[in-house]
Structure formats: C-alpha cells, structure tokens
Amino acid sequence: xxxxxxxxxxxxxxxxxxxxxxxxxxxxxxxxxxxxxxxxxxxxxxxxxxxxxxxxxxxxxxxxxxxxxxxxxxxxxxxxxxxxxxxxxxxxxxxxxxxxxxxxxxxxxxxxxxxxxxxxxxxxxxxxxxxxxxxxxxxxxxxxxxxxxxxxxxxxxxxxxxxxxxxxxxxxxxxxxxxxxxxxxxxxxxxxxxxxxxxxxxxxxxxxxxxxxxxxxxxxxxxxxxxxxxxxxxxxxxxxxxxxxxxxxxxxxxxxxxxxxxxxxxx
Amino acid sequence: xxxxxxxxxxxxxxxxxxxxxxxxxxxxxxxxxxxxxxxxxxxxxxxxxxxxxxxxxxxxxxxxxxxxxxxxxxxxxxxxxxxxxxxxxxxxxxxxxxxxxxxxxxxxxxxxxxxxxxxxxxxxxxxxxxxxxxxxxxxxxxxxxxxxxxxxxxxxxxxxxxxxxxxxxxxxxxxxxxxxxxxxxxxxxxxxxxxxxxxxxxxxxxxxxxxxxxxxxxxxxxxxxxxxxxxxxxxxxxxxxxxxxxxxxxxxxxxxxxxxxxxxxxx
Numbered sequence: 112x113x114x115x116x117x118x119x120x121x122x123x124x125x126x127x128x129x130x131x132x133x134x135x136x137x138x139x140x141x142x143x144x145x146x147x148x149x150x151x152x153x154x155x156x157x158x159x160x161x162x163x164x165x166x167x168x169x170x171x172x173x174x175x176x177x178x179x180x181x182x183x184x185x186x187x188x189x190x191x192x193x194x195x196x197x198x199x200x201x202x203x204x205x206x207x208x209x210x211x212x213x214x215x216x217x218x219x220x221x222x223x224x225x226x227x228x229x230x231x232x233x234x235x236x237x238x239x240x241x242x243x244x245x246x247x248x249x250x251x252x253x254x255x256x257x258x259x260x261x262x263x264x265x266x267x268x269x270x271x272x273x274x275x276x277x278x279x280x281x282x283x284x285x286x287x288x289x290x291x292x293x294x295x296x297x298x299x300x301x302x303x304x305x306x307x308x309x310x311x312x313x314x315x316x317x318x319x320x321x322x323x324x325x326x327x328x329x330x331x332x333x334x335x336x337x338x339x340x341x342x343x344x345x346x347x348x349x350x351x352x353x354x355x356x357x358x359x360x361x362x363x364x365x366x367x368x369x370x371x372x373x374x375x376x377x378x
Numbered sequence: 379x380x381x382x383x384x385x386x387x388x389x390x391x392x393x394x395x396x397x398x399x400x401x402x403x404x405x406x407x408x409x410x411x412x413x414x415x416x417x418x419x420x421x422x423x424x425x426x427x428x429x430x431x432x433x434x435x436x437x438x439x440x441x442x443x444x445x446x447x448x449x450x451x452x453x454x455x456x457x458x459x460x461x462x463x464x465x466x467x468x469x470x471x472x473x474x475x476x477x478x479x480x481x482x483x484x485x486x487x488x489x490x491x492x493x494x495x496x497x498x499x500x501x502x503x504x505x506x507x508x509x510x511x512x513x514x515x516x517x518x519x520x521x522x523x524x525x526x527x528x529x530x531x532x533x534x535x536x537x538x539x540x541x542x543x544x545x546x547x548x549x550x551x552x553x554x555x556x557x558x559x560x561x562x563x564x565x566x567x568x569x570x571x572x573x574x575x576x577x578x579x580x581x582x583x584x585x586x587x588x589x590x591x592x593x594x595x596x597x598x599x600x601x602x603x604x605x606x607x608x609x610x611x612x613x614x615x616x617x618x619x620x621x622x623x624x625x626x627x628x629x630x631x632x633x634x635x636x637x638x639x640x641x642x643x644x645x
Contacts, residue, residue, distance in 0.1 A: 227636055243640070263570060263631060264635060265536075265570060270639075273641065291569055295566050295569070296569065299562050303530060367494060367527075368494075369494055369506070
C-alpha cells in the first residue's frame, strides 16, 4: 500500500566548494528537510563534489562505498531522512557520473550511472552507464532515477513507466540557455508518460557555466507542484499516489500507444 | 535546395456551421494567406465539416476526391496557395479522421488518416489509420502530417524525424482542460526531435466542447515563432530550413539517443 510521501528538493548550494563544504550544505538541507516532515531530500547532479570542476572530478571520484557515501549515510541516519546525491563514481579504472540513494537508516538502496552523456562536459570525463532503469521504493511508491540530459529523451521515461516507475527523481545540472528543458520538457515527460517528475537543478555559476535553477515537481496530469527561481532554494512537495491513479484514469496515453506502428528500435 | 516557406495558420472559424460555411471560411483564409505572401494555409482538424457534430460526421463523410476536395482544390488553384484541411474520409464502408494537402495547382499531394484516436469522440466514429509517416514537400522542405492526439506521443515525432521530416504540420481539435498539450507538449516535441511544428487548433465551442485555441509554431530550438489566443486568429510564420540546421548542430538529441538501451517495441 503506497502513501503520500513528502520530499524536499534542494537547489544548491549557490557556491560549490570543496567536498567538505558540499557535505555541509547537504547536511543543513537534510536537517531542514526533517524539520519540514520530508521523508527524502533530493540534491542536484554532482552535489557532493561540484560538476564543472575540470580535473578535480577525477581527483574527487570514489567508489560507491567511499568516504562521501559514509558521510551521507551518517547524515541520513542521524536526521532520519533518505538522501539522493550525485558524485563521480570510480569503479575499476572507470569514472561514471553517478547518483546514489541512501535511506533513512543510512543504507544504500539505489545507484545509477548517467546513461546519456552531455557534450564534452560529460564525454571528456565519464563513461556512460549501461543500465537504463534503476528503481527504489519510498513509502510504497516505485521511484526511478535519471540524471539531467537523460530526461530529455522521451524513451528513457517511457522505459521507466513501462517498468512500473511512478515517480522519477532527476538530479540535474542544467545551464543557460537550455531553460526550455526545465520549463517545457520536464512537464511534457510527466504528462506523456504519466509519472511524477522531480527535477532538481544546480544554481549559481561554476567556471563558464550559469546554471538555470528552475527546480520543479510536476504531477502526472501536468500540474506544477512547485518551481524554484534561479537562486538557492528548497521546495517541499507531496507526492500523492492517488493523484497518479486519477490522472491515469483520464490521460490514457500509455494504453493508447500504437506500438504496432512505431519503427522497431534497433541499435 | 530548400528555401524559407511562409505559412498561414488559420485558427477558425469560431462558429462551425455547415460545409458551405466552413468552405467559405477556408476560402477567405486562403485569400488572406495569399495576400500575406504565404505558400500554404493550414486549417484545423475537421475544418471542412466540423468535428464534434455527432452523426453529421458520417453524413458529411466523403471520398478523398469528393465534393469537398473539388471545392478546396478550386480555392487553392484560384488563390495560388497550398491548403491543408481536415474532413471525415469515407473509403469503402469505413470512415477515417483525415487530413488532405492540396498544392497551389489544386492537386492532392498528401493524405493522412489519424492513427491515434482520442476517446469516444474519435473511437465512436472513426477507424484508425494504419500509416504513421505521411510526407510531402513545400519549397524543398520535407513536411509531415499528424493530427491532434497523434502528436502527444513522442514516438510519432521520432518516426517522422528518422524519416527525414523537417516540418510537422498538425491540424488539431484540442479542448479544455488539455491546454498543456499546446503550451508544453508541442514545444517539447519540436525540441526533442529537432523539427518545426505548426499546431493549428480549432476555437470556439461545439456542443459540449470548448476548444483551447493556442495555435502555435515552434522552431527546433524551442523558439515560439507565433502563438494565438483563444479566439479566431491567423498566424503568419516563416519556416526557415537554415534555422533547422543551426539548431541541430547544437541540439544533438537525435544522434545522442542510446537506442541500444531502449526496450525493443513489439506490438
């Protein structure tokens, strides 16, 4: 039986510093999330390390059970909220643009490696993940993970919807001038595939990038549950599975596909 | 060699009447289109007959070379603009929700039968088309046809982009409360699949339906080239193939798909 889940979406910090600074920001956000009654805190892409930080990405890369994980796990356990965070993951000689979900007991419950790499910013530093659909559960709701550019491809959200995902959690690092992704693409994804989407962006500047902010939560019927501006902000939203059921009863897109007519998608 | 093509998008008439009234409205719109220097006039779904008109749909249904075609052909030839119009098409014992394109010489150059039927409004009256990608050419630009609900499915626009469509022409009959389709889904389609989309809606009321208006033209980079309000209106927009090339150089979504990861789509 699924129930309503409250989520805090942290668009920050405005100034990305060293790992200790970023972990401090995550800790403060987690504490505020608990005070707001949230079950989960979602933070942006590469929230633990910074994103457009050049060679520091590789210096700060670590395994999924490394010091960053241990620190976030301790934060989650102590304040009693699940935490979604981003970091560069080292696995063997490879580095991925990864997201990890730690539950309120401090246990890792999901790990996702970005599958659609964006431009030189990603391709110069990361290998792509090879597993598209990674899911976890919060309060009985089936959640899924995508990262930034991934969600610009309707196929990714379709794959999640077909696998039973009800709520897509999307840490991102969207920069100017691509605001259309936050304002139009994300609502389209929620509506066309009938899922909740929480899209949690960075803000401020890093080197040459100005991030868009515009973190948002969209219900399956297209309703905007919350939207941040450009600067540091935290949104608190309730994800209600009853709203999913009532939207899917009206918006029957998943059932109305003409899959017999779509070109078979071969590599 | 493709060149810039000017299009007039006619959101009307406000009061849908009998076929003669609707053909009069198309004729007036065609004349104004020619005066504006447009090469093509696009009109809404079922523009020749009315859409939510109950059993009249079947009474007014005719073959693709019937009296409605002959009248539109004569208008197109006389004013010297191509015309895209919608009508119920009778073929054998079957009726389809169809769109036809007549060039400026009065010749039929494309016919499309709506493949994704919407609710009882369509399913109670029409059979679905079985050909998804129908194309034609205007000024060297590869154009494609979709109707209303079709465009809510990202797979349809992907199929067009993969088949070389550069400009999707979409007559529609979008009603309240589904404004999100005009305001968010259509721009998302243009951007994610890197095509121009002209979405031409009905306005006013028919029986229980209040149409949304909000006819729009969206460039591949997401730029809104024009948008109508709720009432009768004509937009004049220029579709520039150079803007397609420059957008696709930056927005590389079509190339960046991870088709190796998407579930094969079998019936």
